[in-house]
Amino acid sequence: MLSRVGPFVYGIISYAVFFATFLYAVGFVGNLIVPKSLDAAPTMPFGQALLIDLGLLGAFAIQHSVMARKGWKRWLTLVVPPAAERSTYVLCSSLALIALFYYWQPLGGVVWSVEHPVGRTLLWGMFGFGWLLVLVTTFLISHFDLFGLRQVWLQLLGKAYTPPVFKEPGPYKLVRHPLYVGWLFAFWSTPQMTVTHLLFAVMTTAYILIAIQLEERDLLLDHPEYHDYRRRVPMLIPGRKRHVGQ
Numbered sequence: 001m002l003s004r005v006g007p008f009v010y011g012i013i014s015y016a017v018f019f020a021t022f023l024y025a026v027g028f029v030g031n032l033i034v035p036k037s038l039d040a041a042p043t044m045p046f047g048q049a050l051l052i053d054l055g056l057l058g059a060f061a062i063q064h065s066v067m068a069r070k071g072w073k074r075w076l077t078l079v080v081p082p083a084a085e086r087s088t089y090v091l092c093s094s095l096a097l098i099a100l101f102y103y104w105q106p107l108g109g110v111v112w113s114v115e116h117p118v119g120r121t122l123l124w125g126m127f128g129f130g131w132l133l134v135l136v137t138t139f140l141i142s143h144f145d146l147f148g149l150r151q152v153w154l155q156l157l158g159k160a161y162t163p164p165v166f167k168e169p170g171p172y173k174l175v176r177h178p179l180y181v182g183w184l185f186a187f188w189s190t191p192q193m194t195v196t197h198l199l200f201a202v203m204t205t206a207y208i209l210i211a212i213q214l215e216e217r218d219l220l221l222d223h224p225e226y227h228d229y230r231r232r233v234p235m236l237i238p239g240r241k242r243h244v245g246q
Contacts, residue, residue: 004155007084007156013091018093018147022135043105046108053107053196054199054203057100059096060093065214067089067092069218084152085151086148088148109195111194114191130185130189134183137170137172137182138179163222166229173233175235175236176216176233177212187205
């Protein structure tokens with residue numbers, strides 16, 4: 001029984017760390033409440049700060065992508081119980097983000113600033129919509145599987161794990177990656193775009209476009225029906241005519 005309880009407790013802790021990190025990320029990107037945010041006051045020379053930020057973003061991108069690949073998952077299950085593999089990925093991703101929050105170095109400078117109340121309200125609304133879309137889309141597919149809780153719960157009950165079936169709920173009928181659309185709204189929607197925020201938005205957008213290609217490669221192998229889905233549904237922009245690779 002202890003061999004089942006241990007991974008379950010580990011999964012709960014990993015999920016709690018993720019959810020706290022997610023909430024902090026909202027404040028970090030939006031410069032809301034948290035003690036250190038994306039656009040805090042610069043504390044070091046521009047060049048030095050830029051190198052640190054690029055290193056932090058690169059480290060997160062490498063961790064997030066490498067640990068999501070099948071080869072790494074097979075290796076990891078030699079070290080941790082298979083039921084805890086996803087929880088380990090979630091925990092490591094959260095820790096990578098926490099490191100980014102802690103060591104992030106603001107650059108200063110303003111690219112644009114929207115002062116009109118209607119424009120500011122609209123941009124804040126888009127910001128909130130993005131974060132809400134990210135959260136909602138995870139529940140539309142399988143939130144608790146995506147973040148490792150379903151796996152450890154089934155092991156606790158002594159039941160075999162079965163992967164979620166492929167489906168196209170709600171916004172997944174409009175675009176293949178509504179979760180990434182949510183991230184783009186969250187990262188780009190701001191009344192004041194600083195140089196710091198622009199760097200963050202550009203680099204995370206570049207990572208998203210690369211991550212989609214890696215993710216879809218695995219989806220095509222795991223779900224034969226994804227071939228037709230990929231042909232029918234655009235990648236990120238609703239209503240856009242599909243082209244090969246989009």
